[in-house]
Each structure stands twice: as C-alpha cells, then as structure tokens.
Amino acid sequence: MEFVSIFLLLAGAFFYFAGTIGFLRLPDFYSRMHATGKSDTLGTLLSLLGLALYAGWSLTSIKILFIVVFVFITSPTATHALLRAAYDSKIPLWTKDGRDLREGEVKGR
Amino acid sequence: MNLERFFLFISIFIGLLVFLCLYRVVFGPGIFNRLIGASVIGTKTLTLLVLMGFIYKRIDMFVDISLVYALLNFIVTIAASKYFLRKGATR
Numbered sequence: 001m002e003f004v005s006i007f008l009l010l011a012g013a014f015f016y017f018a019g020t021i022g023f024l025r026l027p028d029f030y031s032r033m034h035a036t037g038k039s040d041t042l043g044t045l046l047s048l049l050g051l052a053l054y055a056g057w058s059l060t061s062i063k064i065l066f067i068v069v070f071v072f073i074t075s076p077t078a079t080h081a082l083l084r085a086a087y088d089s090k091i092p093l094w095t096k097d098g099r100d101l102r103e104g105e106v107k108g109r
Numbered sequence: 110m111n112l113e114r115f116f117l118f119i120s121i122f123i124g125l126l127v128f129l130c131l132y133r134v135v136f137g138p139g140i141f142n143r144l145i146g147a148s149v150i151g152t153k154t155l156t157l158l159v160l161m162g163f164i165y166k167r168i169d170m171f172v173d174i175s176l177v178y179a180l181l182n183f184i185v186t187i188a189a190s191k192y193f194l195r196k197g198a199t200r
C-alpha cells in the first residue's frame with residue numbers, strides 16, 4: 001500500500017512540475033491558463049489521493065477526499081471564470097504569424 | 110522505509126515550484142497573469158499543508174486548515190476575476 005502512495009505522490013509532483021514549466025515558458029495568457037488549469041487539478045488529485053491512502057481508513061482520509069472532490073469541482077470553475085474575464089476585457093490572442101484572430105467577431109457577443 | 114523523509118523531499122520540491130511560479134506573479138505582464146500565478150500557488154499550498162501535517166504528525170489539525178484554504182482560494186479567484194473584468198488590461 002505504501003508503494004501505491006509513493007507512486008501517486010511522484011505522479012502528482014510530476015504533473016505540478018509540467019504545469020509550472022508550461023506556466024513559465026508559454027507565450028500568452030490563454031496558453032499559460034491551458035497549462036496550469038488542467039495539470040494543477042490533476043496533480044492535486046493524484047497527490048492528495050496518495051496521502052489519503054497513506055492515512056488509512058479514518059476521519060482524516062475522508063476529509064482529504066472531500067478536499068479532492070472540492071478542488072475537482074472548483075478549480076476548473078475558477079479557471080473558466082478567469083479566462084472569461086480575460087477574454088471579455090480584450091486581451092489579445094497569440095498566433096505564430098501575428099494575425100488577429102478576433103477580427104470577424106460579432107459585436108456584443 | 111521512513112516515509113516521512115520522502116514526504117519532506119516532496120514538500121521541498123513543491124516549495125521550489127512555488128518559487129518558480131512566484132516569478133510570474135512578480136514580473137508577469139498584466140493583471141491576469143498575476144492572478145493565475147496566485148491561484149496556482151494556492152493550489153500547491155493546499156498539497157503542501159497536508160504534507161506538512163503528516164511530517165509534524167498533526168494531520169487532524171492541518172487537514173482542516175487545508176480545507177479552509179481551498180475554499181478561500183476559490184473565493185479569491187472568483188472575486189478577483191469579477192473585479193478586474195473591464196478595467197482595461199492591455200496585455
């Protein structure tokens with residue numbers, strides 16, 4: 001059982017690492033959001049699941065599972081709200097050749 | 110095998126990742142990059158608090174702190190994204 005816990009913690013740390021690299025290296029706001037929004041949710045899920053397995057059957061592990069469920073619902077919601085706010089305040093989208101992707105957009109949405 | 114030592118190494122690694130994310134919070138262009146930086150650091154702190162509870166053997170206290178931290182992080186992100194909606198960010 002301990003080895004499953006170690007493996008889940010290492011997988012969670014790997015996903016955190018990948019998300020941080022994408023957060024530092026990607027070119028604009030939306031792609032940074034793409035890197036962090038998914039990999040952080042998955043990293044939290046895996047590492048907290050490993051810690052709940054290590055804690056065994058008790059009230060503590062049930063509370064950790066509650067944290068996992070809460071993060072799995074709220075973290076994509078927060079990501080979506082932040083992205084919608086950035087899109088509505090006209091932050092430009094990055095393309096490789098620098099053309100404007102929002103040209104043919106209907107006014108007022 | 111001493112698993113608390115392994116937890117300590119994982120916490121140090123996640124702490125280093127928090128410092129890497131802090132670069133975006135300090136230098137990142139525009140307010141929204143700083144906001145995701147704060148949200149990402151909050152999510153990492155959640156895991157870090159539970160790990161700290163196992164290291165100090167006070168998990169029954171630290172897990173409640175972590176639960177409250179998850180709630181606060183969500184509310185902060187939602188409120189800030191509502192507040193900075195049309196304030197004219199340039200990048």
